[in-house]
Amino acid sequence: MQTEEQELIRRILHGETALYAELANRYERMIFALVARIVGRREEAEEVTQDVFLKAFRQLGGFAGRSSFQTWLYRIACNTAVSHARRAQPRSLEIDERRLAVLPDKETDRLEEWTAHQERLDALTQAIGRLDPEERALVTLFYYEERSVAECAAISALTESNVKVRLHRIRIKLYLLVTAQSDETK
Numbered sequence: 001m002q003t004e005e006q007e008l009i010r011r012i013l014h015g016e017t018a019l020y021a022e023l024a025n026r027y028e029r030m031i032f033a034l035v036a037r038i039v040g041r042r043e044e045a046e047e048v049t050q051d052v053f054l055k056a057f058r059q060l061g062g063f064a065g066r067s068s069f070q071t072w073l074y075r076i077a078c079n080t081a082v083s084h085a086r087r088a089q090p091r092s093l094e095i096d097e098r099r100l101a102v103l104p105d106k107e108t109d110r111l112e113e114w115t116a117h118q119e120r121l122d123a124l125t126q127a128i129g130r131l132d133p134e135e136r137a138l139v140t141l142f143y144y145e146e147r148s149v150a151e152c153a154a155i156s157a158l159t160e161s162n163v164k165v166r167l168h169r170i171r172i173k174l175y176l177l178v179t180a181q182s183d184e185t186k
Contacts, residue, residue, distance in 0.1 A: 085133035127177035
């Protein structure tokens, strides 16, 4: 498939621009799902997804093939969605950084247990929505899209170590947000 895509890209770059629709159709659903989770609103996600494909088309000549086309496209999608989310919903998530450093891992592992309870799942979904756009992008890639750490690193332009650290810190933030919300509803 990668060779087929490379040939398609070569043909597009040599003037057969109508073939770009074929590439866009292959990835439209995946890109929309990623963007929607980062942006949060369907209407905005549709607009951002269109922007992603326009940007990719304009930058297609810069695709060097060092990664797969899908990884390259995901990077554009993540960057575009994160930028849009930052402009649309500036959020300040206030969590004491000292709490992040001292919370034991076994406590954050309890998040997995919560998925069995719809109430906690709803709280987790709301907590994910409160994360910074970059954090939502990593959560989406790793947990929803089930991308490997290496793929997350390639898409986000981070090192694998940095992805692991950020995912760990995000789990702690989510735990703190969900437990705070649970305490408020009691």
